[in-house]
Amino acid sequence: MPQNTIHEIKVRQRTRCAVCQNGLPDPLIRLPRLPLTGIFIPAGEEVENVCVDQAFHICPECGHGQVSNIVDSRYLYGREYSFRTSLSETSRAGTDVFLDFLKKVGGDTQYQCIVDIGCNDLFLLRSLKDRGRERAGIDPVLSGKENTDGIKVIPKMVEDVDFDTALESAPDLIVCRHTLEHLAEPRELLERLVGVSDEKALFVFEFPGIEALLEGSRFDRVFHQHLQYFSLDSLRHLLAEAGLELVDSFVNYHHWGALLVAFKKGSSARIPSKISPEEMTAMFRDGYAAFREQMRTVHDQVVRLKDQGVAGYGASNMVPVLFYHTGLGPEEIKVILDDDPNRSGLRFKDSGIPVRTADPEKDIKGKNILVTALDHARAITARISPHQPRHIIVPLNTF
Secondary structure, three states: OOEEEEOOEEEEEOOEOOOOOOEOOOOOEEEEEEEOOOEEEEOOOOOOOOEEEEEEEEOOOOOOEEEOEEEOHHHHOOOOEOOOHHHOHHHHHHHHHHHHHHHHHHOOOOEEEEEEEOOOOOHHHHHOOOOEEEEEEEOHHHOOOOOEOOEEEEOOOHHHOOHHHHOOOOOOEEEEEOOHHHOOOHHHHHHHHHHHOOOOOEEEEEEEEHHHHHHOOOHHHOOOOOOEEEOHHHHHHHHHHHOEEEEEEEEEOOOOOEEEEEEEEOOOOOOOOOOOHHHHHHHHHHHHHHHHHHHHHHHHHHHHOHHHOEEEEOOOOOHHHHHHHHOOOOOOEEEEEEOOHHHOOEEEOOOOOEEEEOOHHHHHOOOEEEEOOHHHHHHHHHHHHHHOOOEEEOOOOOO
16 A cells, blocks of 8 residues: 655555455545544643545445545554543443343353453453453553453554464454454454464454444544444455355444444355445435535534534544534634543643533533534433523434
8 A cells, every 4th residue: 555644644545445455446535634533632731733634435346435544553542542441331331232242143152262352441351251261352552451350461453463372272252342443454354363263263243334324424433543334245245255154233323333243254155235336335425415514504503603602512532523524613612511520621632622521500501502422412412401501403413
């Protein structure tokens, strides 16, 4: 892949599909100077704001969605990156759904070696304490941590792990929540896992599905960290290429429109796609045009209320992308309110908008509120409505 550097950040450009290696067509959408997400800094700290051009493509051969500008993962997931599973209410709830799905496909099986790829803060592996003799978690955010709670900690990018030396035995359960979409070469990972895992290994993965993105008009979910946008069809194509076959699938619409899939070693006849690449491309193009119109409407609504004051509610990691699409910033939104006291006193790196804990009487009653954490829109509207805000603006009609 061609490579260039922006503000000392290495950016590689993908030219071929990550699933089938077909040459990528011209991008469906271009996102110039798209901000990075998940980065909060102390209010008084001065840092350089870095934005990187991005582009989104759908492969005309297998229908897989992907971005073509790949930002250096060491920058994306450095010390400032804030997401931790145990601190996120929706991620904890999503873990429960994942465990239910694992129970459905794996029953009460006891495993010799469970590996969690992208284990974050070990939340899922702790929940699997009674299911495996050996448990191992792979994630660079664990750098500097020792093995804990009987879990072997492997603080590396999965691409850098030598499974033969890192594990005592071949894994027979491999779980992976919201990591495959972050990898530049998912096919290479699956092919490696086929080679190192037990012959009867069960794989249970979860990642955002492009079908749910299109249904909910969630084009704000196209951002730098998510390199891959799988449909069930493109996932089947990927599994076939890696020598794997699908066992079961389920969509969790309440957590990023997540596609949960179980698969095992084996091969099966190619199943015709339910949606052709041409149809997927048309759906994406039309949906994005409607999304942009909706974002312009939100911008105009906030500007009309600007003199009265508008506060954001929900310091989601994804706020920079929402503001990117709406064209809003510190001129229109002076503060973002949030229920998490750990984020009070921080600000978003890209905009400088401060975050603080909400006081219902001072900050909500009679005030204009823009819901800025779209994945929590239902909970936020339910939480603030009893405090009688003047107006609640929800950027999307579907939530």
